[in-house]
Amino acid sequence: MTYQLTCPCGQTFVESSEDELVEHVEAHLSSVHGRAYPRAAILTMATVVPD
Numbered sequence: 001m002t003y004q005l006t007c008p009c010g011q012t013f014v015e016s017s018e019d020e021l022v023e024h025v026e027a028h029l030s031s032v033h034g035r036a037y038p039r040a041a042i043l044t045m046a047t048v049v050p051d
């Protein structure tokens, strides 16, 4: 499985696990946007691509 998420600012994340995606997106949102979203919200925005 591949987990993808494109931030509204254009930054795209492509990760191999939910945990990595959430970790990297949380870090991006915090450092770039000064925002925090719950894990569930991040996963709702993510696209899961089957292998």
Ligand SMILES: [Zn+2]
Binding pocket: 007, 008, 009, 010, 011, 028, 029, 032, 033
């Ligand atoms: Zn962003």
